[in-house]
Amino acid sequence: DAGITQSPRHKVTETGTPVTLRCHQTENHRYMYWYRQDPGHGLRLIHYSYGVKDTDKGEVSDGYSVSRSKTEDFLLTLESATSSQTSVYFCAISESGGVNTEAFFGQGTRLTVV
Amino acid sequence: KQEVTQIPAALSVPEGENLVLNCSFTDSAIYNLQWFRQDPGKGLTSLLLIQSSQREQTSGRLNASLDKSSGRSTLYIAASQPGDSATYLCAVGAGSYQLTFGKGTKLSVIP
Numbered sequence: 001d002a003g004i005t006q007s008p009r010h011k012v013t014e015t016g017t018p019v020t021l022r023c024h025q026t027e028n029h030r031y032m033y034w035y036r037q038d039p040g041h042g043l044r045l046i047h048y049s050y051g052v053k054d055t056d057k058g059e060v061s062d063g064y065s066v067s068r069s070k071t072e073d074f075l076l077t078l079e080s081a082t083s084s085q086t087s088v089y090f091c092a093i094s095e096s097g098g099v100n101t102e103a104f105f106g107q108g109t110r111l112t113v114v
Numbered sequence: 115k116q117e118v119t120q121i122p123a124a125l126s127v128p129e130g131e132n133l134v135l136n137c138s139f140t141d142s143a144i145y146n147l148q149w150f151r152q153d154p155g156k157g158l159t160s161l162l163l164i165q166s167s168q169r170e171q172t173s174g175r176l177n178a179s180l181d182k183s184s185g186r187s188t189l190y191i192a193a194s195q196p197g198d199s200a201t202y203l204c205a206v207g208a209g210s211y212q213l214t215f216g217k218g219t220k221l222s223v224i225p
């Protein structure tokens with residue numbers, strides 16, 4: 001299994017509070033991603049990073065920010081959590097962005113906003 | 115915008131049967147296609163990666179094919195087992211190093 005650790009694995013938070021999810025990798029892969037998975041929508045990309053301090057938006061980035069200060073860590077922050085952000089969040093990594101790129105996923109963080 | 119469709123949404127088969135899962139995509143300008151397996155409450159496990167220049171990839175009882183020009187991929191599972199029960203996800207890799215996912219096929223293999 002790829003060395004990807006997501007923390008926390010489960011979190012319940014109140015509407016309006018800030019929340020930070022962490023993804024830590026031990027593979028030294030350049031690319032890191034945050035996806036959310038919702039019934040009826042499948043997995044959708046929130047943000048991704050192609051290097052330290054290099055990030056870009058995905059399909060559903062509104063209400064989320066990210067930071068990557070080290071190769072191994074990619075943080076996802078919900079500045080002010082809303083009920084629509086209740087979801088399962090997955091971190092993924094890949095070594096490169098080319099045709100031979102294989103993505104590996106973490107175990108997920110289940111976030112409930114009440 | 116790339117769209118990925120997986121049919122059927124759910125499939126139930128008796129143990130030992132060979133089966134095919136389907137994936138279609140709307141934009142043929144892809145880098146690769148990846149098949150994943152997801153068990154309930156778990157993360158995604160990569161099964162097979164097919165580069166855009168390849169036609170198929172095999173791993174054990176699994177065989178995935180890719181027809182880029184028609185926007186289709188199939189995942190063939192031979193001699194299905196109850197342990198194969200899971201949701202299978204197809205994802206297309208394209209620009210900006212992103213994956214676009216289908217909604218998955220939930221497979222149940224009945225002993």
